[in-house]
Amino acid sequence: MKQTEPNAPTERFPGWDWDDPDTLATRLDAFSELVATCDQLEARPGALPHDHTDFRELGITGIEFAAFRTAHPEGLGTDLATLRSPVAATEPGTLYRVDGDRWFTRLDISEPLPFADASVDWVYAEHLIEHVTLPVAVGWLREARRVLRPGGVLRLTTPDLARYLVGYATGDGFLAKHRRRLTTLGFGPPMPDRPAFLVNQIFRHFGHQWIYDLDELRHVLTLAGFTPEQIRHCAYRQGLRPDVADLDTAFRTDETIYVEADR
Known part of the structure; x- marks a missing residue:
């Protein structure tokens, strides 16, 4: 060519x-x-939310990884990178209110998540898993499974x-x-x-x-503790929870594979 x-x-x-x-x-x-910027950052005093009760008191039902500002109104956005406003910057171990209407905290997915077992209803990550090695991916997926409540759902998207x-x-x-x-x-x-x-x-x-195909995603999810029956190949913005599936962004559809695993 x-x-x-x-x-x-x-x-x-x-x-x-x-x-x-x-x-x-x-x-x-x-x-x-x-791009890791916002207009306003307000640190919330005290520790991060830990268990399901803590999350619910804040109106948080799930976690979106690799998101400085999650599009889910009941989500906690997380990323390894620092999020900055004109006068402040995020630090690990602190919960922040971003522009007055979203929650954010810095997390490293190569480390255990600082949350209790069965603390959230959903976990979402768009085009994140391909950015880490296979052992880190499996460890993070184990942690995601651990913090999901019974009936909860993990949704992953990645280049196919x-x-x-x-x-x-x-x-x-x-x-x-x-x-x-x-x-x-x-x-x-x-x-x-x-x-x-x-x-x-x-x-x-x-x-x-x-880089993953469907079989490789099934492989790492199985290593993380999900059973084959819990793993589903999905379509763009189609899934167990419409509010979570709607986090899929349109500009990635040409290359993306969508997979869910329920708890």
């Missing part, structure tokens, strides 16, 4: 080289810092390896569509249109550590 847009520096992105993902990782870190490989093998237009979508995000100049590059970027760019 002929490359229609050169992979060369531009005035907007000087020195950008898509073929050097390790160097681009530093640019991604800087970009993340730019099968979709990329089918697109590469058949030339069905998926890779070109995906490239156009990423270009509209404005993070860097247009990607090269080489098919091998567009498959490699899911492994080597954006801090990705492990």
Whole structure:
């Protein structure tokens, strides 16, 4: 396939080289810092909520990981990165009110969650699991299962390896569509249109550590303690809890696999 847009520096992105993902990782870190902002941060005195009663007193029913500002009105947003307002910055171990209407706390998913067993009704993570190694992913999923109440649901979304490989093998237009979508995000100049590059970027760019298909997700969920009968392949914004499934964002649908596991 002929490359229609050169992979060369531009005035907007000087020195950008898509073929050097390790160097681009530093640019991604800087970009993340730019978007991890809000207008107002208010620290809540005292400890983090611990058990189901604590969460319910705050109006929180579940946790959304990798979210500075969860879209769920009854959610607790969490991320490893620092969230900043013009006059404050988040610290681990503290609960914050973000812009007056959402909750947030900093959490590292490679560590045990600071919550009691059976403390929340749902857990959601969009395009997070691919950013950690397999052992970290399994450990985090065990923790997610532990904090879920009976009848609760875990919903995961992640890039689908099968979709990329089918697109590469058949030339069905998926890779070109995906490239156009990423270009509209404005993070860097247009990607090269080489098919091998567009498959490699899911492994080597954006801090990705492990890429999944449906069987691989079933594997890690089973290792985390869910039974095969509890694991379901879902569609975009379709799931056990509509309020949780509605957290799926539309711009990722071309590449995403959706899976739920109930407790």
